[in-house]
Amino acid sequence: MTSLWLNAVLLIFLFIISISILRTRKLFSAIMLTSLFSLLCAAVFVGLDAVDVAFTEAAVGAGISTVLMLGALALIGSNAEDRSHTSTHRKAFAMCVSLFTGAVLLYGTIDMPRFGDHRAPAHQHVAPRYINTSPQEIGLPNMVTSVLASYRGYDTMGETLVVFTAGIAVFGLLGNVLKRQREKDVLPDVGEHDGEIVLGIFAKLMVAPIILFALYVQFHGDFGPGGGFQAGVIFAAALVLYALVFSVESLMLAVPLRAIRILMAAGITLYAGTGITTMLLGGQFLDYNLLAHNPVHGQHYGVFIVELGVGISVGAVMLSLFYSFMNYRPQQRRPGK
Amino acid sequence: MAIYLGLALDIFSWLLLVTGGGFVLIGAIGLLRMPDFYTRLHAASIIDTLGAWLILLGLILQSPNWMTALKLIIVVALLLFASPTTSHVLAKAAHKAGLKPLLGKDAHD
Numbered sequence: 001m002t003s004l005w006l007n008a009v010l011l012i013f014l015f016i017i018s019i020s021i022l023r024t025r026k027l028f029s030a031i032m033l034t035s036l037f038s039l040l041c042a043a044v045f046v047g048l049d050a051v052d053v054a055f056t057e058a059a060v061g062a063g064i065s066t067v068l069m070l071g072a073l074a075l076i077g078s079n080a081e082d083r084s085h086t087s088t089h090r091k092a093f094a095m096c097v098s099l100f101t102g103a104v105l106l107y108g109t110i111d112m113p114r115f116g117d118h119r120a121p122a123h124q125h126v127a128p129r130y131i132n133t134s135p136q137e138i139g140l141p142n143m144v145t146s147v148l149a150s151y152r153g154y155d156t157m158g159e160t161l162v163v164f165t166a167g168i169a170v171f172g173l174l175g176n177v178l179k180r181q182r183e184k185d186v187l188p189d190v191g192e193h194d195g196e197i198v199l200g201i202f203a204k205l206m207v208a209p210i211i212l213f214a215l216y217v218q219f220h221g222d223f224g225p226g227g228g229f230q231a232g233v234i235f236a237a238a239l240v241l242y243a244l245v246f247s248v249e250s251l252m253l254a255v256p257l258r259a260i261r262i263l264m265a266a267g268i269t270l271y272a273g274t275g276i277t278t279m280l281l282g283g284q285f286l287d288y289n290l291l292a293h294n295p296v297h298g299q300h301y302g303v304f305i306v307e308l309g310v311g312i313s314v315g316a317v318m319l320s321l322f323y324s325f326m327n328y329r330p331q332q333r334r335p336g337k
Numbered sequence: 338m339a340i341y342l343g344l345a346l347d348i349f350s351w352l353l354l355v356t357g358g359g360f361v362l363i364g365a366i367g368l369l370r371m372p373d374f375y376t377r378l379h380a381a382s383i384i385d386t387l388g389a390w391l392i393l394l395g396l397i398l399q400s401p402n403w404m405t406a407l408k409l410i411i412v413v414a415l416l417l418f419a420s421p422t423t424s425h426v427l428a429k430a431a432h433k434a435g436l437k438p439l440l441g442k443d444a445h446d
Contacts, residue, residue, distance in 0.1 A: 196429075202422040209415075 038062040051225040071325035149303040153286040167317035203245035210238035228310025236318035267313025350398035357391030373439040382424040
């Protein structure tokens with residue numbers, strides 16, 4: 001009953017925030033509100049006992065994507081507003097499309113099973129098998145990791161590939177940062193915080209514990225909530241914190257872009273390589289049973305390696321996005337300035 | 338003896354939780370009622386320092402094992418550093434951007 005009330009309050013908050021996102025014309029407020037939206041979503045997921053999902057939502061949605069969007073906003077000018085004027089006909093047409101889509105979606109929910117219904121297809125099909133046999137087949141205390149990395153390993157590889165593709169796409173759009181890195185004068189002096197003593201000490205104090213926490217999340221993901229996605233994002237967040245407080249250049253000296261690019265590809269290669277290795281060992285793609293003499297041990301190794309690959313790829317992509325946004329300087333036209 | 342200890346623990350932790358909740362409420366009211374950025378920041382910083390610390394301390398007393406307590410202590414330590422720093426940075430950024438605090442008779446309007 002308490003959780004029902006909690007969910008009701010959180011969902012009302014979500015509704016209010018989404019209306020505010022629609023109504024605000026300032027991009028900065030919109031970004032902050034989306035961050036808040038993600039954080040509240042994470043709270044809803046915790047209420048639904050989906051701790052792993054909540055963790056991902058908090059780390060990715062509320063954490064790093066806010067920083068990346070602020071980085072994108074810095075490119076286009078922080079006071080950017082949507083001043084485009086659309087004609088009434090277009091507005092009416094857009095309204096009709098939205099209402100129609102909304103009506104179809106609402107109609108679709110009629111067929112959905114009721115909240116918490118034990119006869120829902122999700123609880124009938126593969127879920128009982130995962131719950132009943134994963135302790136014997138995979139033997140990880142965190143069943144979410146078993147499903148994510150082993151039973152649904154192929155899907156997770158696809159997700160990592162999506163993140164990787166996003167990184168490649170931003171490279172393609174924002175041009176070759178690597179070339180500009182050599183021309184020192186083109187680089188912006190983002191880190192010129194004269195006299196930011198408190199912030200500097202805080203960042204120095206925090207970076208190491210955050211990295212340690214990222215490693216904990218990475219390697220403890222088999223036992224508790226966490227895993228490659230969250231760990232990669234948290235790792236990148238620690239480095240982004242350092243770069244924001246000091247300077248992007250000093251981070252680029254420690255973690256060069258070339259290394260980031262290699263790591264981006266290395267993570268996903270590690271993942272796919274595990275699959276190919278199991279094929280060479282005579283099994284199917286990503287069939288970890290063959291990685292050791294004991295199938296359960298093989299599963300442990302497989303999940304460990306695959307999660308490591310996800311962590312490396314995701315962390316590297318997040319950092320590469322950050323580098324791209326921070327170092328991008330349009331040569332001729334710069335809107336807002 | 339053990340019963341009294343548990344009772345004392347419960348009372349103490351409830352006391353912390355309620356006081357912490359009170360500070361959060363005061364902070365929220367201040368955030369809405371205060372006249373300018375700096376005073377609002379002052380109210381908001383109460384929420385994530387005293388409010389959060391007291392609630393977390395109350396939760397530490399309720400934690401079922403040492404591991405949970407330790408994790409909560411780490412969260413308290415993180416907030417101990419992070420919250421005052423964010424308030425400081427926010428105020429400094431506003432000051433640098435040229436935002437003047439409300440002073441003198443303007444404040445009474």
